[in-house]
Amino acid sequence: MKYAFLVLYIVLLVVVSFVASKKVKNLDDFHLGGRSIGPWLSAFAYGTAYFSAVIFIGYAGKLGWNFGLAATWIGIGNAFIGSYLAWRILGPSTRRMTQRLNVGTMPELFAARYGSKGLKIVTAAVIFIFLTPYSASVYQGLAYLFEGAFNIPFEYCMIGMAVLTAVYLLAGGYFATVLTDLVQGIFMILGVVAMIFCLLNSFGGGAEALSKLAAIAPQNVTVLGPDPLNLFWLFMLTSLGVWGLPQMVHKFYAIRSDKAIKTGAIVSTAFAVIVGCAAYFAGAFGRVAFAEVPIDPATMAANYDMIMPQMLMNTMPELVLGLIVVLVLSASMSTLSSLVLASASTISIDLIRGVFFPKMSDKQTKRVMQVFCLLFIAISVVIALGKNNAIVNMMAFSWGTVAGCCLGPYVFGVLWKGATRAGAWAGVIAGVGVSLALAFILGPGQAPFSGCMAMFASLLAVPVVSLFTKKTAAQELAAAFGTGE
Template structure:
């Protein structure tokens, strides 16, 4: 039954890709859908690109385990900050200025807004490099569930998903992803509600679950996993910032505003996207908060809960928590629904990531090298080739099972949003933002992420890790590093802009005249 559901779903995705193939023959059609995408499709595309197996399996499992019910605040932050405020602050101005400047990608926006080809090239390189670990994290989460549902080897799952994504995106471009995202979003909304009801019912209802969580004392004080702000509110806040504010600077997210049809569509999309995030993100983290009720890290505690093993590096396998929880409480038909749910969420995110990366490389790196000699058909073909290249590199990284989903995503979001969020947002609103400030933000966002990765994630300086642990500082968390990178950019850009100047005021006035029309 599960396999039949899955086959029907895959055939539907490929069918949509084939049916929209004719709309993806031009650059504008392939990456922007002709800038004519409505509110419902754009809102669902935003939401389904935002939430994938990374959230449902990786983040929900790890932070539900660490913070219990308070992990639900992450989903609320995603809805309010990551969706509602992102649409209200960025939506209209992004659509208006990118259309006025004829910018199709974020690097192209930076080039035309700040009149610098060097900034465009730097942005394109950053996007290509740091979207790869995010894509790998999506494969990782997706493969965990497929291994659980079908008992298929982890590496086989990853390779199969890569091939399916390649076919799906290469055929239809943005038009195919937008239509598929809408269908996938409906599946996600219904699926997450059904799974939560099953999980609560299996353990006696909501009040019973709260009681059971309060009694758990393994590594946390009693009655904290069922409390409002959990056992570690400071680090919980860091997760909220990374996963919520991060969407403001991620190229695959703000790209949705480039393609939306009108300002009225933005108003409707704001409401739709926010409701979607409340249900999907809030539901995912709430489900993750049930992790310790179903699972244990102690094989001798006699509770009957599923034992979660440790990885080869000695750390708890957080990414196995949600799959184990689902296997414990769901019947086979619901397992099939969950697999399709997570496949839906992940395929939409993957399609958005590979489309963003391939368009960036083609338009912002390869096109300038050819001095305009490539025609539109060749550029679209080049994008399709780079989709395959990007997927191949991501698969190689994802095959490393010792890399946590949350770590991979945090590195990606920290570098990208740390570099781009501040100059992009300020650049939409203020003429005072300078090229020097943009460069400073790029250096800060990437620098903080990379330095932290070498010191902590890769373990090149074990003394620093020991020192941080002895001081009881969670400096080793890539999530906190990502949040710091974003906040640093928001501070650095106005400071640097205040003592540097823009030389071409006339060009700036032209860029901003679009808002007065």
Template sequence: MWSVVLLVVFFVIMTGIGLWGMFRTKTLGDFFLGGRTLGPWLSAIAYGTSYFSAVLFIGFAGKQGWLFGLNALWIALGNCLVGALGAWLVLGRRTRIMTQNLDTMTMPEFLQERYGARHLKPLAAAIIFFFLLPYSASVFKGLGHLFEAVFQIPYETALLLMIGFTGVYLVLGGYFAIAMTDLIQGILMFGGALAMVWVVYQRAGGFVAGIEKVGRLYQEHVPASQQPSVITVLSLVFMTSFGPWALPQMVQKFYAIKDGSQIRRAATVSTVFSAVIGFSAYLVGIAAHLYFNPETLPRLAKGGINFDSIVPTLLVQVLPELLLAIILLLVLSASMSTLSSLVLVSSSSVAIDLYPGRLDATTGKDRSVAMMRFLSAIFIIISYFISRYQFEFIVTLMSLSWGAVAGSFIAPYIYGLFWKGGTKVAAYSAMLSGLLTEIGLFFMLGPAQSPLAASGAMLVPLIVFPIVSLVSKKPENTIIEEAFKGV
């Protein structure tokens, strides 16, 4: 009962915010970046809620918590210190200044203007559009599993509900609505995550005793031959912590903050938020060892462990109804905020980066806002069909798309912010080498080693870029002077 009541209230509020955002949205800059007027709190919470989704709470926490045991907490630490704090302090100020200098709103636009490469923008836009689709679908799928477990409703029905309500507030309100809903969702996530950990470990005899027991039971539940190697753990930490440095939906938050002076405050807020959410998710994941053994774990039809169902099953068994309803909103909030950022960035790859013109020459009106709304709706629908009919494992989906996008952009984006000697040819080479490395390693090593494939896809272009820059034509001075003005 509580789940239904809170869910209805939540959706009504989200719809109202979408309508409010619609009236504030007048231009493409408003729809995509909130007019670059957002303060540090809104920007930081938007970053955090986009970082963590149902993929973490349902897929990653369940799988890594069981297979990694206490080592899964290293992932949370890396996400907090590198993925949040490091990203804001290293990239935030320069990204805000340089994107304004070059008058760019998207990653493809920035790369094109920074390197003076006319064909770089459509290439980057195509990578974003095609590889963020499976990531978006993975968010849908994780959320569908939770709804299925809590409400006992068909998975397909849960997906349709998510499409409807995410579409309403995103398509209507754009970035204004996303930022405001992210703030509300962030508060729910923060409080719900702490309460979830407290209850799960209190039922197991207390936090300290529970952690000690996890350490012992992990050795019994997971044979030494199946425990992850140091390389596997480090690759997963690297992928999930440095990957966000080059993901367009995360970098967008740097573009939208009001000015560079607010970066440090945003970094502090984002770090605290990421620490609470990240550690809470993995602490619940490793608590599976307190409530299950290899014989009682949720299983797939073919007999394998159903990692996507571990956390939902645990929460349904342990939490009281009211808290379970709040946790449902927590995961729903995480998923909807991530999904809205993915949809916004992916639809922009067509509406902004591939659309031939932003203004209607006959009326002077900004037609791209209508195009963005239309494409956002189409992207949500496509994501539904992918999550419904094609892919099977949430973590596999996320790992492939995450590695492909991060590997494509990490070198040209980061070098572009700090090194004046980076060249156009190097940007093309790094982007293609990252993409091809991810695809090649993913299929060579297999889905089980997808973090290693993603890590390789990010490391290879970081080596390729400076080598190619040293032997290729230097960038024009006018581009460098404009881009680096004021940094």
């Protein structure tokens, strides 16, 4: 029975891919869905891209073990900072500016807003390079669960996911992505509700589960947990960091109207509350399920990434386990498609056409983008096959570097006319420089702190440098902001 949901899910994806392929006529359709995506589809696309296998496998297990119930604060931050405030503060300005400037990627936005081709090239390279290990962490997290649930070898799991991602993404592009995200989002909501119910029931009910956790680790049932400072870094990285991630911001380019953004903000926030908080809440009970962190038989070392898979294997009925696996598969596939599309479009539009072949037609650009979709998927799988045992660190480093690069130039670029080209360059250099320097000095274990420092450096550098450098020409500001803003 546990295969029933998996088969149903795959069939639905194939059907949606076929339907979406009929809607894609040009590059704009493939990349942005014709800029006509409604609020519900956009909100589900945003939410499902936000929460991947890394959340359910890496983050929920490790952070639930280390921070207990306080890890749920991260889910709350993801909902109200990463979702609601992002939509309300950035969504309208981003939609209007990208349509005025006729751009479809973050590097294109930077080039048009700041009048700098070099800025486009550098940010495109950073996005492609550092989103690759992020994608690899998603493949790896999901493969752990599949291996345990279906006894399918790790390598076969990742290859199967890669093929499935390639099929529906290449067939229908962004339109296929948002349609499948709606399907995936429904599976995710059903899955987390079933997961929480069955998990607590396996421990004797909610009150009994909390009592057991309090007896085992009293500090893990306090409001801020045993380590509030490190909890804060993770809260900020995963909540504010999404404001600078291209695959998330991309949803604002394609949405239909400002009115749709208001609806999308509410739907995406509700989705994040249900899915994000449930994941971290479930992870807190890892200490009830295990006396020690599970040992990875491949390395014979303790592996936090195995807490959630093994706990789910031990507590879920077979039918619910099948639904849970599809839940994590849904979360991962949507994130993967967003990552692949963001990276492939960056290379194809911003570098290949934008720098080397400016006369390339839309049809040719679409073909090149499809090739780079396949290449990005292949590279991510190769990295994931290395079985890095620190999924959380790998994701946090990638997330922090890309967010550090883009956050300041993007936020100030769409909200403040005073942001200058020199300020944007300062934000990119400060964000990437701080992330790489701290990763070298502090090591991968401090990736959340390093990522936050990179983000803060980018946000500080842009306004400070902008105040003391040459202002943007009035006609360029009018093109970006419109004459009435």
